[in-house]
Amino acid sequence: MIGYKELNTIKEYIVSKTNFAPKAGLVLGSGLGGFSKKIEKVSEIPYSEIPDFPVSTVEGHNGSFIFGYIGSNKLPIVAMNGRVHYYEGYHMSEVVAPVRIMGMLGAKSIILTNAAGGINLSFAPGNLMIIKDVITTFIPNPLIGQNINELGTRFPDMSKIFSDRLMEVLKRVSKKSDISLCEGVYAQCTGPSFETPAEIKMLRTLGADAVGMSTACEAIAARHMGLEVCGISCISNMAAGILDQPLTHAEVQETADKVSAHFESIILGLCQNL
Numbered sequence: 001m002i003g004y005k006e007l008n009t010i011k012e013y014i015v016s017k018t019n020f021a022p023k024a025g026l027v028l029g030s031g032l033g034g035f036s037k038k039i040e041k042v043s044e045i046p047y048s049e050i051p052d053f054p055v056s057t058v059e060g061h062n063g064s065f066i067f068g069y070i071g072s073n074k075l076p077i078v079a080m081n082g083r084v085h086y087y088e089g090y091h092m093s094e095v096v097a098p099v100r101i102m103g104m105l106g107a108k109s110i111i112l113t114n115a116a117g118g119i120n121l122s123f124a125p126g127n128l129m130i131i132k133d134v135i136t137t138f139i140p141n142p143l144i145g146q147n148i149n150e151l152g153t154r155f156p157d158m159s160k161i162f163s164d165r166l167m168e169v170l171k172r173v174s175k176k177s178d179i180s181l182c183e184g185v186y187a188q189c190t191g192p193s194f195e196t197p198a199e200i201k202m203l204r205t206l207g208a209d210a211v212g213m214s215t216a217c218e219a220i221a222a223r224h225m226g227l228e229v230c231g232i233s234c235i236s237n238m239a240a241g242i243l244d245q246p247l248t249h250a251e252v253q254e255t256a257d258k259v260s261a262h263f264e265s266i267i268l269g270l271c272q273n274l
Helices: 004-017 034-037 097-104 166-176 197-206 216-224 249-258 260-271
Strands: 024-026 041-045 063-071 073-080 109-118 128-135 181-188 210-212 230-239
Touching: 004 041, 004 097, 024 034, 024 097, 024 260, 034 073, 034 260, 063 216, 073 097, 097 109, 097 216, 109 216, 109 249, 109 260, 128 216, 128 260, 166 181, 166 230, 166 260, 181 216, 181 230, 210 230, 216 230, 230 249, 230 260, 249 260
Parallel strands: 024 073, 024 109, 109 230, 128 181, 181 210
Antiparallel strands: 041 063, 063 073, 109 210, 128 230
């Protein structure tokens, strides 16, 4: 479990390695690992070098903080090149620790990305979806336990997790780039198994348009800190029971890689308008 004392120790270690002050944080999900090459890198710190810091064990998720500048506006940014997941066996406080650290380092905005299964029947693999809300009923809330008063209030409002301003920026960027975006509600489940067809039917009934194994918990932790949050999903596959075919992680990675150019273009455009 990572509390405020441990978060401060992690922050102090990072500050001892770099005095870079980011204005925004970016979590690079599946298919966006190559985006790190667009960052004018100032420094990079592998997770494995940070004391008591969780390390990703999932293929396709590297493990480092990248500090540098992005876009024509030279936005100071810290990017998570790979994230950790609850299904890897970490405590939820460990899963959201990287996002909290980005906020403690100075980031005011957090951009969350992921690969997700499509539940909405009008979606297709390769679509990009703006996350307008989340369903977190099926995962432990990352704020359970003693509240970290230094980060936020005990009972934070979650009626507007995702920033209307940033959603409008995404829409303008996509229109200018002629890249189609859809909008929807994202449900986070624990994983690591893909959901069953019955679970997908349930989630659709509850109003979910896409499902995945990350992101929503990070969004809650970020809003708890008062950060401005934006979320984008790459619909990498249709969820269980929609198509008559098995689901594989390879399919998720393959689709995410295919649309990475559009995904990266949208993220770059967003960063240039922060």
